[in-house]
Amino acid sequence: MTDVTAAFFDGLRQRDYEPSLAHKSGVVRVDVDDDGRSERWFVGIDDGNIKVSKRNQAADSTIRVDKQLLERIVTGEANAVAALLRGAMALEGDWNLLLVFQRLFPSPS
Amino acid sequence: MSDDLVQILDGNTFVVSDDRGDISASLTDPTGLFSYDTRFLSKWLLTVDGQQLNTLSVDDLTYFETRFFLVPGTGTVYVDSKLSVIRQRAVGDGFDEELTILNHDEEPVDLRVRVEAASDFADLFEVKDALSKKGEYSTRIDDGNLVLGYDRETFARSTTISSSAPAELDAEGLSFDVHLEPQGEWTTKLQVTVGGLGGAATRRGRTSKARDLERWLDDxxxxxxxxxxxxxxxxxxxxxxxxxxxxxxxxxxxxxxxxxxxxxxxxxxxxxxxxxxxxxxxxxxxxxxxxxxxxxxxxxxxxxxxxxxxxxxxxxxxxxxxxxxxxxxxxxxxxxxxxxxxxxxxxxxxxxxxxxxxxxxxxxxxxxxxxxxxxxxxxxxxxxxxxxxxxxxxxxxxxxxxxxxxxxxxxxxxxxxxxxxxxxxxxxxxxxxxxxxxxxxxxxxxxxxxxxxxxxxxxxxxxxxxxxxxxxxxxxxxxxxxxxxxxxxxxxxxxxxxxxxxxxxxxxxxxxxxxxxxxxxxxxxxxxxxxxxxxxxxxxxxxxxxxxxxxxxxxxxxxxxxxxxxxxxxxxxxxxxxxxxxxxxxxxxxxxxxxxxxxxxxxxxxxxxxxxxxxxxxxxxxxxxxxxxxxxxxxxxxxxxxxxxxxxxxxxxxxxxxxxxxxxxxxxxxx
CATH class of the missing domain: 1.50.10.10 (Glycosyltransferase)
Incomplete structure (x- = not known):
């Protein structure tokens, strides 16, 4: 079975420059809970340039989410803002950055 | 909205009450304490010795603060009360209400003061369209606070009510036994705090809001x-x-x-x-x-x-x-x-x-x-x-x-x-x-x-x-x-x-x-x-x-x-x-x-x-x-x-x- 989450972050890594993130900067940390095992990703945005890393660093915005929900979000099946309002996902720090980060998620099919 | 309703607001938190300061909302009625599109209080009723009060005047101090002058009585034309009740309310992260009772008599007096509180946690859309709820309600007393809660799966909202003066708490509100000497005064500060939406805006205090309004007008x-x-x-x-x-x-x-x-x-x-x-x-x-x-x-x-x-x-x-x-x-x-x-x-x-x-x-x-x-x-x-x-x-x-x-x-x-x-x-x-x-x-x-x-x-x-x-x-x-x-x-x-x-x-x-x-x-x-x-x-x-x-x-x-x-x-x-x-x-x-x-x-x-x-x-x-x-x-x-x-x-x-x-x-x- 393919790891949808890993595939999403790998896809981002290959995207390199994303025009919709021009003039946007910050680091988003994503803490993924996979049945008690946790995984941590960092996505740095620097004026449209994207850097994906698993190395610890300071973040402007931290998202905590379980793996199943994240998989649904990165495939466009679930909506991140509704999940936040529902308390199914937690956000600390900068909301603005999450909104911009959403631009990287695909449309619902 | 009806003209005899009193409203104060701070951003998307606002309180709509009657001119006594009371809230007693039906589902379709837009009165209550609202924040982020959710009603956090649908009932907030003040009684003294079991009676609701009558309004003498309402002062809108600012858009976020109001003062209600009240007296006990039956609401007849002549008010001859030995007591005055003042509720001063300011919106913030919920609202604060300073409740003051003055005894104008030459005799001491003992009073039973009660505030009934409840919340239906209605979504504003439900208030507009009269829809029913799918989650569970709860009430608990926690560390001297009355906490009203609503949960549906991971969705949780709560209203926490506290008082500076000692209060008896029960599931439906707060009670106070108040003894007032002749010309005496009793006061408590009631605080209603809304909870549940992580990352909500940081609230400014009352003085900072007043200063901000002054600067806004000056600029x-x-x-x-x-x-x-x-x-x-x-x-x-x-x-x-x-x-x-x-x-x-x-x-x-x-x-x-x-x-x-x-x-x-x-x-x-x-x-x-x-x-x-x-x-x-x-x-x-x-x-x-x-x-x-x-x-x-x-x-x-x-x-x-x-x-x-x-x-x-x-x-x-x-x-x-x-x-x-x-x-x-x-x-x-x-x-x-x-x-x-x-x-x-x-x-x-x-x-x-x-x-x-x-x-x-x-x-x-x-x-x-x-x-x-x-x-x-x-x-x-x-x-x-x-x-x-x-x-x-x-x-x-x-x-x-x-x-x-x-x-x-x-x-x-x-x-x-x-x-x-x-x-x-x-x-x-x-x-x-x-x-x-x-x-x-x-x-x-x-x-x-x-x-x-x-x-x-x-x-x-x-x-x-x-x-x-x-x-x-x-x-x-x-x-x-x-x-x-x-x-x-x-x-x-x-x-x-x-x-x-x-x-x-x-x-x-x-x-x-x-x-x-x-x-x-x-x-x-x-x-x-x-x-x-x-x-x-x-x-x-x-x-x-x-x-x-x-x-x-x-x-x-x-x-x-x-x-x-x-x-x-x-x-x-x-x-x-x-x-x-x-x-x-x-x-x-x-x-x-x-x-x-x-x-x-x-x-x-x-x-x-x-x-x-x-x-x-x-x-x-x-x-x-x-x-x-x-x-x-x-x-x-x-x-x-x-x-x-x-x-x-x-x-x-x-x-x-x-x-x-x-x-x-x-x-x-x-x-």
């Missing part, structure tokens, strides 16, 4: 005028605008205008943009925040449930339970077709006033995406016009223009057209957006080819529009084109928006001015949304005959743009005189009755008040009367005052020029 231009009511209306507008600001968690502490109390204390694309436009000469920072926040929320995907497309500017954002569980699409909902072109209009107008080129550079991607949306996503019929048809058939909006009620768009004979509908003002906004976008492209993004492309498109749109929308036998523009491209031929206020956008051929403008000031559209107070004589005309129909002050203010701006100064001044005076009769605060809409018949403007029954773009109307009318127009680095002042205003000064108008004063003298003095 705004000063107004001098020989017509006294205008000074009061101006101040009322500034204070209400301050009250309607809110700092959503996404705005980094900056604030933008919410749409209106009680239903619309949230971000609306259209309302926030139009209010920011009206307020630009007075409080330009609202525009900057609106542009940034709406830019961050700009649509990036194709999502039918939310009527979202890449580049589209949102219509409405909500935080409540129904939105959280996707029973409503407001996370965010994008079903508006005017907000996107208007976004470009605001960006350009803001830069022309402020000279803030950095913001225009920062938002280049968003602005280009918005311009692209007009051609790629909004032209549903492939005929070169913006039109709308919702993709969310269940909970989406049918009418996605500002006149969004079900019967707002009709033919002369009253029939309703099918979908898609291409209303006329949308084409005007698109034309204006393209020309303004061209200026930004040429001067700031340094993309001459894009600028020329936009200008060509605009010229072509104007040519086609003047051919396809012009109603020959009426000499005005059709309200819309229907799904077959035929004219929806009724006469409406939308013609004034076309003047504002500049899409009107010069040769046709005089006829429009005649209609807008004519017997069928002009009530004597303002411009009716739909002309008298049309099939669906109704002087108290929401968008089919009432006068909307914001609408008339944009009509006045349009008239000015085409040189009809006196006509614009006449509309300004009509709306300002109505504002005076409403105590300085214009409602969302009022009846379209002929002025000479009712003598007094009749408020539309369920209109929101205060409402942002009604609050902004007097500001835009000041701009049109003074003829303020930024040209290059200068502010041009070209006044035309209505009869009745002899002189008008606006001092310290902020902009790229620093601060400038504008002076105007009327041609005649009537009063």
């Amino acid at each position: 705004a231009p000063k107004l001098e005028c020989d017509w006294q009511p205008l000074k009061h209306i101006y101040r009322r507008s500034l204070v209400d605008l301050a009250a309607l600001r809110f700092s959503p968690p996404i705005a980094r502490g900056r604030s933008l205008p919410a749409a209106g109390l009680p239903w619309f204390m949230t971000m609306f694309g259209r309302d926030s943009i139009l209010t920011s436009l009206q307020a630009l000469p007075f409080v330009p920072e609202l525009a900057a925040t609106t542009l940034r926040a709406l830019g961050e929320w700009q649509g990036s995907r194709t999502d039918d449930f939310r009527d979202e497309d890449p580049g589209r500017i949102l219509h409405e954002l909500r935080y409540g339970e129904l939105t959280a569980f996707e029973e409503r699409p407001h996370s965010a909902y994008y079903g508006s077709v005017d907000a996107t072109p208007l976004y470009i209009v605001l960006l350009d107008e803001y830069e022309r006033w402020s000279g803030d080129r950095k913001l225009v550079r920062d938002l280049e991607y968003e602005a280009r995406a918005a311009l692209r949306w007009i051609d790629e996503y909004a032209d549903l019929q492939g005929n070169g016009y913006i039109s709308y048809k919702r993709r969310n058939e269940e909970t989406g909006l049918e009418n996605q223009c500002w006149k969004d009620s079900w019967d707002s768009i009709s033919y002369r004979d009253g029939r309703l057209p099918g979908f898609p509908r291409a209303t006329c003002e949308l084409q005007g906004y698109a034309y204006d957006a393209k020309l303004r976008g061209a200026r930004l492209a040429r001067e700031i993004w340094k993309d001459v080819a894009f600028a020329e492309e936009l200008e060509e498109q605009a010229a072509d749109l104007k040519r086609r529009f003047n051919r396809d929308f012009w109603v020959e036998d009426g000499k005005y523009y059709a309200l819309a084109l229907d799904a077959d491209g035929a004219q929806v031929d009724s006469l409406s206020s939308n013609n004034g928006h076309l003047l504002w956008s500049g899409i009107v051929d010069r040769s046709k403008a005089k006829s429009l001015a005649g209609h807008l000031l004519g017997r069928r559209l002009f009530s004597g107070w303002g411009v009716r949304t739909l002309a008298e004589g049309e099939g669906r005309y109704n002087p108290i129909g929401y968008h089919v005959g009432t006068v909307w002050p914001f609408d008339t203010s944009f009509v006045a701006w349009g008239l000015r743009n085409y040189g009809f100064k006196q006509e614009a001044a006449q509309l300004a005076l009509g709306i300002l005189e109505a504002a005076d009769l409403f105590g300085g605060r214009l409602p969302e809409a009022f009846g379209g009755y002929e002025r000479s018949v009712t003598k007094y403007p009749v408020q539309y029954p369920t209109a929101c008040s205060p409402q942002a773009w009604s609050t902004g109307a007097p500001l835009l009318l000041l701009r049109t009367m003074l003829g303020l127009e930024p040209i290059g680095d200068h502010l041009v002042v070209d006044p035309a005052l209505p009869a009745g205003i002899g002189h008008l000064e606006l001092l310290d108008i902020p902009g790229r020029w620093g601060r400038i004063d504008a002076f105007a003298r009327g041609r005649m003095r009537v009063r």
Whole structure:
């Protein structure tokens, strides 16, 4: 079975420059809970340039989410803002950055 | 809203109570403590020895603070009480209430004081539409606090109530045994805190809010005028605008205008943009925040449930339970077709006033995406016009223009057209957006080819529009084109928006001015949304005959743009005189009755008040009367005052020029 989450972050890594993130900067940390095992990703945005890393660093915005929900979000099946309002996902720090980060998620099919 | 209700607010937290300070809400009743679209208290009743109190007076101290003077008694004409009760309430992260009881007797007295508290945790949508709840309620006493809770899966909201004086707590409220010596005084501070939405805006304390309001008023231009009511209306507008600001968690502490109390204390694309436009000469920072926040929320995907497309500017954002569980699409909902072109209009107008080129550079991607949306996503019929048809058939909006009620768009004979509908003002906004976008492209993004492309498109749109929308036998523009491209031929206020956008051929403008000031559209107070004589005309129909002050203010701006100064001044005076009769605060809409018949403007029954773009109307009318127009680095002042205003000064108008004063003298003095 393919790891949808890993595939999403790998896809981002290959995207390199994303025009919709021009003039946007910050680091988003994503803490993924996979049945008690946790995984941590960092996505740095620097004026449209994207850097994906698993190395610890300071973040402007931290998202905590379980793996199943994240998989649904990165495939466009679930909506991140509704999940936040529902308390199914937690956000600390900068909301603005999450909104911009959403631009990287695909449309619902 | 009923006049005997008392409301105080701070951003999107607000309290609506009766004039005793009590709350006892039924599901459909918009009273209570609300925050982020959820009701956190539906009951808040004060009794002394089992009796509710009577009101002596209510002092509105500021928009966020009120004081109720109460006495026990039976409510007979003569109040002869030995006790006074004072409730002083301020909104913050919930609200604080200082409860004071004074004994005026020479004897000591023992009292049983009780506050009943409960919450139904209703989503504002449930209050509006009377829906029932799916989650579980709880009540617990925790560390000396009464905690009311509501849970549905991971969704949790709570209300925590505490008292500074020792209280007996039970599941239904707080009780106090109070002993008062002769001339004695007892006081407690009750605190109601809302909980549940992580990342909520940080709240400011009461003194910091008072200081902020003072600074807000100090920073705004000063107004001098020989017509006294205008000074009061101006101040009322500034204070209400301050009250309607809110700092959503996404705005980094900056604030933008919410749409209106009680239903619309949230971000609306259209309302926030139009209010920011009206307020630009007075409080330009609202525009900057609106542009940034709406830019961050700009649509990036194709999502039918939310009527979202890449580049589209949102219509409405909500935080409540129904939105959280996707029973409503407001996370965010994008079903508006005017907000996107208007976004470009605001960006350009803001830069022309402020000279803030950095913001225009920062938002280049968003602005280009918005311009692209007009051609790629909004032209549903492939005929070169913006039109709308919702993709969310269940909970989406049918009418996605500002006149969004079900019967707002009709033919002369009253029939309703099918979908898609291409209303006329949308084409005007698109034309204006393209020309303004061209200026930004040429001067700031340094993309001459894009600028020329936009200008060509605009010229072509104007040519086609003047051919396809012009109603020959009426000499005005059709309200819309229907799904077959035929004219929806009724006469409406939308013609004034076309003047504002500049899409009107010069040769046709005089006829429009005649209609807008004519017997069928002009009530004597303002411009009716739909002309008298049309099939669906109704002087108290929401968008089919009432006068909307914001609408008339944009009509006045349009008239000015085409040189009809006196006509614009006449509309300004009509709306300002109505504002005076409403105590300085214009409602969302009022009846379209002929002025000479009712003598007094009749408020539309369920209109929101205060409402942002009604609050902004007097500001835009000041701009049109003074003829303020930024040209290059200068502010041009070209006044035309209505009869009745002899002189008008606006001092310290902020902009790229620093601060400038504008002076105007009327041609005649009537009063």
